[in-house]
Amino acid sequence: MEANLTVASASAIQQSRVSNEAALAVAQKSLKVQRQQGEASVDLVKQVAQLTAQLTSGHIDVQL
Secondary structure (H helix, E strand, O other): OHHHHHHHHHHHHHHHHHHHHHHHHHHHHHHHHHHHHHHHHHHHHHHHHHHHHHHHHOOOOOOO
16 A cells, blocks of 8 residues: 555656646746736837827827
8 A cells, every 4th residue: 555655646746746837837928928018018108208298399200
């Protein structure tokens, strides 16, 4: 019975390791997406600030 317990423990440890690695990969991907969204938000704020400055000065530069 001791051998069965060891095999069961090893299997449980391996399953836990795989689960933890998958959770880590998902968390890393989520963090990457959140950073990209944050950078996009900052870029939008910068563009709004530029547009506001242009409107204040009485002209708008348009790029296509």
